[in-house]
Amino acid sequence: MSSASIAYNRRITHRLHPLPVRIMHWINAVAMLIMITSGWGIYNDDVIIRGLHFAKFLRLGDWAAWSLNWHFAGMWLLAINGLIYLIYGVATGRLRERLLPIRVSELIHTVRETLHFRLEHGDITTYNAVQKLLYIVVIFAGISQVVTGLAIWKPVQFSGLVSLLGGFQSARVLHFVGMAVIFGFLVVHVLLALLVPRTIWAMLAGGPSVSQHDRNDKATQS
Amino acid sequence: MKSRFRPNRLPDPAVLDDYLPLIKSLERRGLIRGGISLGALAMLTGCDVERPASVEAALLAISRFNDKVQALLFNPNKLAPTYPASMILKPPKFNAYYDVMDVKPVDGAKWRLELSGLIADKRPWTIRDLQALPQRTIVIKHICVEGWSYIGGWSGVPFRTFLEYVGADLRAKYVAFKTADNYPSSIDMASALHPQTLLATEYAGETLADPFGYPMRLRTAVKLGYKNPKWVTAIEVTNKYPGGYWESRGFPWFAGL
DSSP states (O other): OOHHHHHHHHOOEEESSOHHHHHHHHHHHHHHHHHHHHHHHHHTTSOSSTTOOOOGGGOSSSSHHHHHHHHHHHHHHHHHHHHHHHHHHHHSSHHHHHHOOOOHHHHHHHHHHHHTTOOOOSOTTSOOHHHHHHHHHHHHHHHHHHHHHHHHHSTTTTHHHHHHTTSHHHHHHHHHHHHHHHHHHHHHHHHHHHHSTHHHHHHHHOOSEEETTHHHHHHHHO | OOOTTSOSSOOOTHHHHHTHHHHHHTOHHHHHHHHHHHHHHHHHHSSOSSSOHHHHHHHHHHHHHHHHHHHHHOOTTOOOOOOOGGGOOSSOOOOOSSOGGGOOOOOTTTOOBEEEESBSOOOOBOHHHHHHSOOEEEEEEEEOTTSOEEEEEEEEEEHHHHHHHTTBOTTSSEEEEEETTSOOEEEEHHHHTSTTEEEEEEETTEEOOGGGTTTOEEEETTBOGGGSOSSEEEEEEESSOOOOTTGGGTOOSOOBO
16 A cells, blocks of 8 residues: 555545534633623622723623622533543644644734735635634633632632742732633634634534645645 | 593694604503513512522532532641731721621620530630630631732631530531621531631730621631631531521532632
């Protein structure tokens, strides 16, 4: 058997977003909304930024006790779903394949194109450098939220982690900053998805068929 | 028959056309119908529209599950960080379900600590009795569920010492508190026996001031602030879930740090 045919056999054709990814994406969407809006309810009782309060219609839970209960229920959904997503993404190679490599030249190019409103979105099966970077940032922000959340939930049991984060109040601020990063991502993410509705349909129905190693081949050729 | 309320000179009928949309929106039947269905919806949920009874029940079930997870995460030998006395905040931060102006001071001379439940010697205690037991001072962080925190210095009898002295059943599940300000509270036995759990009678080396629980309050480094009842008047050791003031209003019971 020639090496070419082995390479051919290794090319598995699948949908742009396989079913597990779609399920985990929408579970995460719900979990993130629960965590962010209930977090705003908890935040209001002792604000970090003076003057910044979250209006009642933005908050999950009619007062702090129920915002807390939503937060401590949603954390399981977020953490378990997120953990399975990371294991799946690493085990199938999807994370590496979709998000790496990011080249600085590509990054500068995409930013320049975006500023000239010339952003290419004909092909939704590949991410540009900015998209890759944003997805990596939001994944790390999600992990960071779990870590800082654990620190402020159990500051005595995980006192080592708390001092690593610079103390309880600092961990609390970092937890707030993580929320802001994820919320900022969410705004851009939803806005761009609405601008190119095919991407929303793809995340529901699976999107076009792609061969897993196509992009890798292209990368080695270029 | 002409109504007595009918004006002699009728207004221009065109006025009705001009305000038709407004009149429609104010239609009484619609308002009543809407009111009834909203009421029916509220009744259906058993609570209010914002927090349906089924959602509330599910959240409380998860909260009870989280209590068990927290008990598993709790390491009875893990000590909370302590700080130098120079970092103690004076006076401490006041917090209760009412304003500091509404604090009703307790007369220390008349004060008695009542004991009940799974305790061998249930004789009531005076403040002098408590002071005769070995004392301990801890400088620890007070963390409120709201998010704020401060460093405080507390002295008193280690709760473990007290429970052992009165012959409490240390295998019981709960220790419950009654207070002079009607703020029932309870903690798990493992947290009660933690070395940084005190029946505190002093703050920063001085007798507790009235707003902070004189003559005696619970102070534990392993629970959120609301699990530290002030002006404690009775202690019960029990296996029956005692709940607490905020817990009966939805807050988590374990609330361990």
